[in-house]
Amino acid sequence: MTATVVSMALEEVQRHAAELHVALRSGQPLPPLSERVPGITLADAYAISNDFLRRRLAEGERVVGKKVGATSVAVQNMLKVDQPDFGFLTDRMEVANGASLSVAGLIAPRAEGEIAFHLKHDLCGPGITHHDVLAATESVSVCFEIVDSRIRDWKIGIADTVADNASAAAYVLGGDRVSPKGLDLGTLGMVVEKNGELVATGAGAAALGSPVNCVVWLANTLGRLGTSLKAGEVILSGALVPLIPVAAGDRMRVRMGALGSAEVHFV
Numbered sequence: 001m002t003a004t005v006v007s008m009a010l011e012e013v014q015r016h017a018a019e020l021h022v023a024l025r026s027g028q029p030l031p032p033l034s035e036r037v038p039g040i041t042l043a044d045a046y047a048i049s050n051d052f053l054r055r056r057l058a059e060g061e062r063v064v065g066k067k068v069g070a071t072s073v074a075v076q077n078m079l080k081v082d083q084p085d086f087g088f089l090t091d092r093m094e095v096a097n098g099a100s101l102s103v104a105g106l107i108a109p110r111a112e113g114e115i116a117f118h119l120k121h122d123l124c125g126p127g128i129t130h131h132d133v134l135a136a137t138e139s140v141s142v143c144f145e146i147v148d149s150r151i152r153d154w155k156i157g158i159a160d161t162v163a164d165n166a167s168a169a170a171y172v173l174g175g176d177r178v179s180p181k182g183l184d185l186g187t188l189g190m191v192v193e194k195n196g197e198l199v200a201t202g203a204g205a206a207a208l209g210s211p212v213n214c215v216v217w218l219a220n221t222l223g224r225l226g227t228s229l230k231a232g233e234v235i236l237s238g239a240l241v242p243l244i245p246v247a248a249g250d251r252m253r254v255r256m257g258a259l260g261s262a263e264v265h266f267v
Helices: 010-026 042-058 073-079 130-136 158-163 211-224
Strands: 063-069 085-090 110-119 137-147 168-173 189-194 197-203 234-236 251-255 261-266
Touching: 010 042, 010 158, 042 085, 042 158, 063 168, 063 211, 085 158, 085 168, 085 211, 110 189, 110 211, 130 137, 130 211, 137 251, 137 261, 168 234, 168 261
Parallel strands: 063 234
Antiparallel strands: 063 085, 110 137, 110 234, 137 168, 189 197, 189 251, 251 261
């Protein structure tokens, strides 16, 4: 369970959130919070993330979904944690399938292939099950999440990525929306190509055994924090392949059998 008791003073929370907001808008990275703030907790980091989001909403952005991060064993080992984390998606983060995404203002972007869940009903935890997630899901699609740490050189601990909205930057949804009924999302295979060359393969089981388990975790974690997943939201369920660095000129494509494909061109 995510910690809920914030030990950091409000003024300090707001200061770190303001720094992350400036880094987001300027493309100038920050030194790791985990090095600058001795004793920072997960609860502190989530408080910073919430204030960071508040600043973006004040500028007119609107929450349209959520993302789960640190779902693979490899990433959890890197961050020295035993649970995923989460962040928020806003309307300005979505990039149309096949469109171009400017890297101007981004710091060190990476693309990761995932499965997105499109909800038709709210999911209010705790107590949400695998069955509840499937019943609340209108469709699933393949997608790219573009992550970009506002922390210099990706030198992140769990507190850094949590405070930084789980390192979220943008996302690209595939054009096909497929009912999850009858699909074994844990065994679906994924192929990722960069500039026409195969660079990664994976399967749904890479994310907590199944992407459905990731949404279960998120719904129950948010429920304990007094919020929920909402009908109409898109939920990015976690990377199924390694994060792939991208730069201007790169073309990325992800394919996933029955779910079709998603593409993005970086300029």
